[in-house]
Amino acid sequence: MLVVLAFIILFHITSIALLFIATIDNAWWVGNDFYVDIWKNCLNTTASAVCTEVGSDSPYFQAIQTVQATMILATILCCVGLLSFVLQLFRLKQGERFVFTAIIQMLSCLCVMIAAAIYTAMHDKFHPNLKLADGTFGYSFILAWIAFAFTLINSIMYLILRKRK
Known part of the structure; x- marks a missing residue:
């Protein structure tokens, strides 16, 4: 056991590690001369990268804030779930289930799914100044x-798990 x-x-x-990397790292959408995430846009120049934060001037700023908030919430919920x-x-007594932990993990799973689904549907609107047709989804998005699949599997494992000797 x-x-x-x-x-x-x-x-x-x-x-938890996957959620931290996906939330923090700058590789949700990448191309030859740019890489973007839920926090900033970076253009590669000959000498260095010029990064700008996703600003409130975008008409879809509330949607990108939703993605940011749900990814942060998913990470926090996953950490709380481990605790x-x-x-x-x-x-717990022997034979009781970890239902509370499973519920927390399921909420984390739901938050990741919401964030990734919104980003999938609207990533071209979040970064209007870039030629996004030249890019692909980056490793942070993947x-x-x-992390969605892992948290879903984890929540199912917690529902099944029983404390035994």
């Missing part, structure tokens, strides 16, 4: 979808 618990904790920590799991591990 200790191996299963260690695997679940490792899986949960991996989910909840560790606390419940020592406090990590966000992988």
